[in-house]
Amino acid sequence: MATRAKYHHGDLRAALVDAALALVAEQGVDALSVAEAARRTGVSAAAPYRHFPTRLDLLKATAARAAELLAAELAKVNELSDPRDRLAETARVYVRFVVRHHAGFDLIFDERLRVGDQALAEAGRAVMDILLPIALEITGDARAALDLLEKHTAAAHGYAVLHLSGFMRRRAPAVEDIAEGAAEVSRALATRDGRSG
């Protein structure tokens, strides 16, 4: 089909980022290579360097794309009325995301990627702009909201990556079990901070 043959003519940059994202999902961040991303996109190994000066730049763009996708997932949560329910749901969403993409806040907020990358910084901020108001609604206080969010995030991230390594698999083989565990921690923390429940 013409569509397929011209795929990388339309937007090779985006196609490479998609390929990179898939690579990260399959084998982790360190397995990302410019050559393999090019191979999967159907172009030569040199082609990507027109769009990304170095491997690191491709990785930055991939992290930014991941942040956008995560923000889109998290944005869906706002249907629930109780902020504690919403926060707990973001834990589930986050766990599913990390398990699916083999990347999360560790990639999106990686110091080494953020140097001089405004797109990534903005994409990361967009994620926080979804989470912070929820936490703030629970605590009523900015400092406490950050504290709650920090704990909530740490737990969700820990659950996700330990699931990926296999540590959690004996007790909780399914991703949803893991997501539920993270949600429970979130709820335990939010209940404390909200002085209700």
Add this chain to the structure above:
Amino acid sequence: MATRAKYHHGDLRAALVDAALALVAEQGVDALSVAEAARRTGVSAAAPYRHFPTRLDLLKATAARAAELLAAELAKVNELSDPRDRLAETARVYVRFVVRHHAGFDLIFDERLRVGDQALAEAGRAVMDILLPIALEITGDARAALDLLEKHTAAAHGYAVLHLSGFMRRRAPAVEDIAEGAAEVSRALATRDGRSG
């Protein structure tokens, strides 16, 4: 000195594992290479293959060594009388360990490393043999103890790895701040489960 010149004659295997451990601590698990471990130990690139058939086997031994070191650190906690204090302290110890070694349960319990490696399996079990009794003392119930331990571990691990990526650094620049956050989550969870606080 004779000691230095004969270093790798005494126990090259252990020396390689030490070098591997240092490498992981500096650059992460994926940066571990047999060649570099050999270089640092002062032997040729071929020498390690007498002791480890493949890179993966060196990594397995490294994970086992990490588990032993972690168990030794955790074992020191048993001075405190209140089990909630002890559990919270293991969170601090764990965070410090992961930040220092760039590895924790994700490495020690990695599925891919555990296949057919009894030493690693035993070292991992030794770690759990320290933590489980503490959790059991808090909950009184085996199922609840596993659940508490899972949440406690996820939070501590999440805190540690997110600190390493840089995510936590703006709010909590020091490792001890991170360790404290993990300890607080542990305490929040334990208080719930122990129905006292």
Add this chain to the structure above:
DNA sequence: GTCTATAGTAGGATAGAC
């Protein structure tokens, strides 16, 4: 903007000498 070709680097792993 993409290609082919190529230089340079680094690592995994094996063979055979010592």
Add this chain to the structure above:
DNA sequence: GTCTATCCTACTATAGAC
């Protein structure tokens, strides 16, 4: 058990043709 020498593979990045 350790060495040197070697093969193979894979990747980053650049130069120059199209």
